[in-house]
Amino acid sequence: MLSSEASEPDQFMRLSIIICVYNERATLPTVLESVQKVDLGSQWEKEVIIVDNCSTDGTREYLRGVDMPSTRIIFHPENLGKGTSVRTAIDHCTGDYMIIQDADLEYDPGDYHLFLQVVAREQPAAVYGSRTLGGRAVYEYVANYLGVRFLTALTNLLYGAHLTDVATAAKMVRRDVLKSLNLTGTGFDLDFELTDKILRAGHEIVEVPIHYRPRTVAEGKKIRALDGLWALRIIIRDRLLPMNHVLRGTL
Numbered sequence: 395m396l397s398s399e400a401s402e403p404d405q406f407m408r409l410s411i412i413i414c415v416y417n418e419r420a421t422l423p424t425v426l427e428s429v430q431k432v433d434l435g436s437q438w439e440k441e442v443i444i445v446d447n448c449s450t451d452g453t454r455e456y457l458r459g460v461d462m463p464s465t466r467i468i469f470h471p472e473n474l475g476k477g478t479s480v481r482t483a484i485d486h487c488t489g490d491y492m493i494i495q496d497a498d499l500e501y502d503p504g505d506y507h508l509f510l511q512v513v514a515r516e517q518p519a520a521v522y523g524s525r526t527l528g529g530r531a532v533y534e535y536v537a538n539y540l541g542v543r544f545l546t547a548l549t550n551l552l553y554g555a556h557l558t559d560v561a562t563a564a565k566m567v568r569r570d571v572l573k574s575l576n577l578t579g580t581g582f583d584l585d586f587e588l589t590d591k592i593l594r595a596g597h598e599i600v601e602v603p604i605h606y607r608p609r610t611v612a613e614g615k616k617i618r619a620l621d622g623l624w625a626l627r628i629i630i631r632d633r634l635l636p637m638n639h640v641l642r643g644t645l
Contacts, residue, residue: 409440409506410489410569414479416447418497419456428503429495430462434510440464443486445479448472477584481577493566500607501564508602509566519571519597522557522589523564523604538608541622545586545629552633553593557601560589561625564604571597576642579628586625590632594640 411429415422426442434440442465446454457467466486470479480494491513495503501523509521526542546560565588574595579587592599638644 405437407438407491408489409434409438409510410483410487410492411440411442411495411503412480412483412487412492413442413444413495413497414447414476414483415444415449415453415457415497416473416476416479417449417451417453419449419452421498422453422456424499425495425497425503426460426462432503432506434506437514438510441487441489442466443483444468445483446470447474447476447479475580477577477579477581477587480584481579484572484577487569487572489569491566491568492572494563496563502605502607505564505602505604508604512600512602513566516600517568518600519568520592520599521566522559522562522599522601523566524557524559524601525562525604525606527558527601527603545622545625548626548629549586549589549593552629553590555593555599557589557599559601561585562604565589567592571595574641576639581624582621583624583628586628587632590629591640594632594635594637 413425413429429442442462444457444460444465444467446457446467446469448454448470454469457469460467468482468486470482484492493506493509495501505523509523512518512521542559542561546557549555549560550557563585565585567588571592575588575591577584577587577591589599632640
């Protein structure tokens with residue numbers, strides 16, 4: 395169920411858009427413009443939480459001049475990792491749902507309406523934007539595609555899920571569910587920890603197909619093979635955790 399202030403489907407609702415940034419000066423202005431322009435419909439308003447992870451390429455200086463409605467910008471004093479940035483943003487979210495938006499151009503904010511259509515029908519715990527739903531394979535590197543397929547299959551096996559893209563960055567989660575999870579990840583591992591703990595808590599994740607434009611390492615892609623090995627460790631670890639490490643306030 396939704397929290398009390400958004401328990402009726404015809405009530406005005408808020409979407410918190412989390413944008414974690416590290417050295418994305420070239421793409422961030424375009425992303426922010428797209429987020430600003432996206433129309434959520436008459437039932438929704440949006441807030442934007444931007445967390446800069448101590449960028450060194452001019453992103454930090456650019457953000458100091460950003461003036462967008464309903465936007466909060468937080469500057470980390472040092473590079474604390476993407477997962478820490480997401481958790482920092484979560485602490486400041488006030489929306490009924492939150493969605494993670496990468497600061498590059500791989501994911502299109504114009505797809506938010508696909509997520510909100512699912513929310514209008516089902517009010518699910520979480521909605522993920524799948525890059526492979528329907529048999530698509532939009533990747534620059536074969537190794538990345540195969541790695542995601544393996545990690546997704548392992549997650550489905552260990553958690554009884556039916557996901558097609560566990561590694562997608564486009565994750566929308568209902569606030570009460572998000573706040574209940576004991577998240578500890580500091581890097582890209584949080585993407586997998588979030589999924590693990592949503593499923594361990596007994597919630598279903600609904601997927602929608604989204605547009606995806608993969609970028610190359612030369613264009614700034616930061617995921618490496620070592621991140622995949624770390625994700626494998628996290629998926630196995632979280633399946634074995636006692637519930638007091640999955641949910642906050644449990645004994």
